Amino acid sequence: MTGIHWRNALNSIALASAIVALSFSGSAVARPHARSHAAPHGAVQAKIEYCQICHGESGAGFYGYYAIPRLAGQQPGYIENQLRDYASGLRHNPIMSGVARGVTPGMYGAIAAHFHSLNAAPLGGRSGGNVALGREIFANGLPESNVPACSACHGPDAHGARQIPRLAGQLPVYLVKTLSNWGRERGRQSAGGLSAIMVPTTHNLTAAQISAVAAYVGGLR
Ligand code: HEC
Ligand code: HEC
Structure with missing residues (x-):
């Protein structure tokens, strides 16, 4: 492990903590709301x-x-x-x-x-991933690859908070597609946008690591 890796990992963790703090205080990262009149x-x-x-x-x-x-x-x-x-x-x-x-x-x-308000059981389905590896990535990240712990932002139970999505019970195939195509599907935001937060993480995960984390969170309730 080199110094530069550690510095990046620490930056990610600092970012994660900042995001969690912001999301729980309900301020700052909010996008402008065009909340007009309620619909019938x-x-x-x-x-x-x-x-x-x-x-x-x-x-x-x-x-x-x-x-x-x-x-x-x-x-x-x-x-x-x-x-x-x-x-x-x-x-x-x-x-x-x-x-x-x-x-x-x-x-x-x-x-x-x-x-x-809905609480359906997870559909499940296979991503072919290693669930034990996925649990490890989710809880602790991969410091040697600059992958932060997913739990730092998505919560220990993967239920998310405010603008940070729930991952628990999400279809593994959808998660694999999403994490593999982030730049193409959500890369149009400026660096300050919420989608930009996931860019380094999606770059640093290998295909096997993506399948693993998808298999793990997809089975959570
Ligand atoms: C620094 C905070 C942070 C960390 C750490 C983080 N995420 Fe995210 N994640 C977000 C935010 C914020 C979004 C919402 C982005 C948006 O609105 O476009 C998101 C979105 C996602 C989505 C899209 C969900 C969907 O329903 O399409 C997936 C999948 C995801 N993250 C997986 C992960 C995984 C796996 C890890 C760990 C390897 C991780 N995230 C680490 C903040 C984070
Ligand atoms: C014709 C089928 C179809 C209909 C109807 C539809 N959706 Fe979707 N929805 C999809 C597909 C396919 C995706 C995945 C798109 C992607 O990968 O970006 C999706 C994705 C989403 C997402 C992003 C989920 C995530 O985890 O990031 C939200 C939110 C959503 N739909 C809300 C709605 C709402 C609200 C409605 C009704 C107003 C609706 N959808 C109607 C097919 C549909």
């Missing part, structure tokens, strides 16, 4: 039913042609940020960009609260 109840219900066609009635996610991610128990602040980023093009996905442009900002709060 019936319109929100209809929109939620539309989301459930793909994300599953219980919000557990769905294995179709694509792995459609779990929304059940997801942090509302994270859901709202993703809808805003898909709609603006900061996060790229051909399906969700179109879906998000059809949701008015006034509906974000109610839709996010609905999916946060």
